Amino acid sequence: EARRRRIILSQSQKDTLCAWFEKNPYPDIATRGQLAKEIGISESQILTWFQKHRKNQKRLEWEGSLEECQSQGQEKPHFKAKELGRPRTHFTKFQTDILVEAFEKNRFPGIATREELAKRTGLPESRIHIWFQNRRSRHPDRPVNSLAEGPHSLPQSSQCPASTSSALPSPCEAVTSNSVSARALSPPDTSPGPLDLSRGCERQQPKVTMTESSQAVQRTDNPTLAGHLPTGVTPGEVGFHKQAPCLLLPPGDPSENTSSLPLLPFKDSPRALPPSEQFQAQDHRDMPLFLKCWDEWFQSMLAEWVPDRGYWSPEQTEITLRKQQLPPPAHLSPRPDGTQ
DNA sequence: AAACTAACCTATTCAAGCC
DNA sequence: GGCTTGAATAGGTTAGTTT
Numbered sequence: 001e002a003r004r005r006r007i008i009l010s011q012s013q014k015d016t017l018c019a020w021f022e023k024n025p026y027p028d029i030a031t032r033g034q035l036a037k038e039i040g041i042s043e044s045q046i047l048t049w050f051q052k053h054r055k056n057q058k059r060l061e062w063e064g065s066l067e068e069c070q071s072q073g074q075e076k077p078h079f080k081a082k083e084l085g086r087p088r089t090h091f092t093k094f095q096t097d098i099l100v101e102a103f104e105k106n107r108f109p110g111i112a113t114r115e116e117l118a119k120r121t122g123l124p125e126s127r128i129h130i131w132f133q134n135r136r137s138r139h140p141d142r143p144v145n146s147l148a149e150g151p152h153s154l155p156q157s158s159q160c161p162a163s164t165s166s167a168l169p170s171p172c173e174a175v176t177s178n179s180v181s182a183r184a185l186s187p188p189d190t191s192p193g194p195l196d197l198s199r200g201c202e203r204q205q206p207k208v209t210m211t212e213s214s215q216a217v218q219r220t221d222n223p224t225l226a227g228h229l230p231t232g233v234t235p236g237e238v239g240f241h242k243q244a245p246c247l248l249l250p251p252g253d254p255s256e257n258t259s260s261l262p263l264l265p266f267k268d269s270p271r272a273l274p275p276s277e278q279f280q281a282q283d284h285r286d287m288p289l290f291l292k293c294w295d296e297w298f299q300s301m302l303a304e305w306v307p308d309r310g311y312w313s314p315e316q317t318e319i320t321l322r323k324q325q326l327p328p329p330a331h332l333s334p335r336p337d338g339t340q
Numbered sequence: 341a342a343a344c345t346a347a348c349c350t351a352t353t354c355a356a357g358c359c
Numbered sequence: 360g361g362c363t364t365g366a367a368t369a370g371g372t373t374a375g376t377t378t
Contacts, residue, residue, distance in 0.1 A: 003347050006375055029366085047367095048346060055370080056345090088356050088365055111347090129348090137350070138364075272375060 004111035005061030009049075013039045017046075029087065077338040091131075099128070103135050123228055 016039050027035065027283065032046040091099070104107060109132060111125075115125050118125040145287070231288070 003374080008376080009346090026367090045346080048348085049366085052345065052347090054368090058369090088347050090357090108349090127365085131364095133349080134364065134366080137352090187377085 004045075007041060007045060009041075013041070017053070021050065023058075025050065025057070040127065043124060044129060047126060050162055089122075089123070089127050091121075091224060099135075100130055103132065103139075107132070107136055122317055 017035070020031075020035055020231070024031070027046070027050060032043045032050075034048050098117060102113065102117055106113065109128075114125050114128045114132075117123075117128050121128070197293040
């Protein structure tokens with residue numbers, strides 16, 4: 001289960017929507033409901049269509065204004081749903097309980113779940129959707145520090161990335177259960193899988209492509225740094241030149257199934273931590289300490305982040321830039337006068 | 341393959357309603 | 360007035376469909 005099945009609007013449906021858009025690009029919920037009935041799609045789909053159409057119109061206006069800089073300067077009438085007032089839905093305790101319970105199981109319900117919740121609560125699906133959005137923004141996943149209590153203390157509900165606004169979530173945050181699995185312990189330069197623990201949710205897996213560092217934490221199912229990477233560059237190529245701590249289990253122990261453990265390619269890393277800084281766990285009981293080390297490594301990575309270009313500095317940056325045939329960022333280029 | 345676009349996301353803001 | 364929270368916005372990504 002993932003997204004709602006994509007609808008294909010007929011030309012007459014589009015015409016109707018456009019006509020309504022002409023009249024009012026910001027329809028209130030009553031109007032949207034009326035329109036939904038009229039063309040036979042859901043109110044939330046109406047909402048989405050208007051959002052998209054406003055964006056398109058804005059873009060067209062912008063492009064138009066570029067061509068025709070000197071316009072009349074006449075303001076179009078501006079409608080806002082707010083100005084029309086909107087009825088506030090009052091959730092009963094019964095409804096809230098159902099939603100909270102569902103939220104604790106899954107912060108990112110897909111359309112099927114939302115529909116089911118809508119049925120159970122008697123609320124429109126669009127209200128369920130909004131409720132989850134609000135809930136996510138106001139009830140972020142448990143912060144990293146709780147790790148001190150050990151991974152077992154983390155709630156089962158933390159299945160999805162904590163893409164909250166302020167702090168980058170740490171990999172530790174994503175560890176969800178007593179299967180503090182080796183996968184979860186690998187640094188994020190490893191191929192798909194490590195830290196990508198959102199698979200428990202119903203969302204589909206986005207690709208690791210992100211261009212804006214400002215958006216870095218918004219849309220990564222890898223809840224760490226994937227979003228910081230420049231487009232087309234994989235983490236292994238640029239970002240994680242600084243070796244993350246890894247578990248160093250005694251070699252050759254036949255009792256260990258090392259195939260599933262995050263062992264540790266850092267001998268060859270150009271920026272490998274000196275041995276003293278590498279965390280060496282003797283067994284899995286050292287996991288909390290390992291995770292702490294991981295966090296520290298992670299913070300040091302952040303400290304080297306170059307936000308305006310989306311690169312880490314400096315050595316691997318050059319490698320990557322050579323690959324991309326890009327000039328180095330200004331602050332990494334030696335200036336003619338030798339200044340920085 | 342590129343363009344288009346519905347679906348979905350976060351961040352932010354406004355405001356209703358309760359205390 | 361402060362707080363909680365439903366509702367709306369803008370601006371972004373993802374992925375299915377069309378060209």
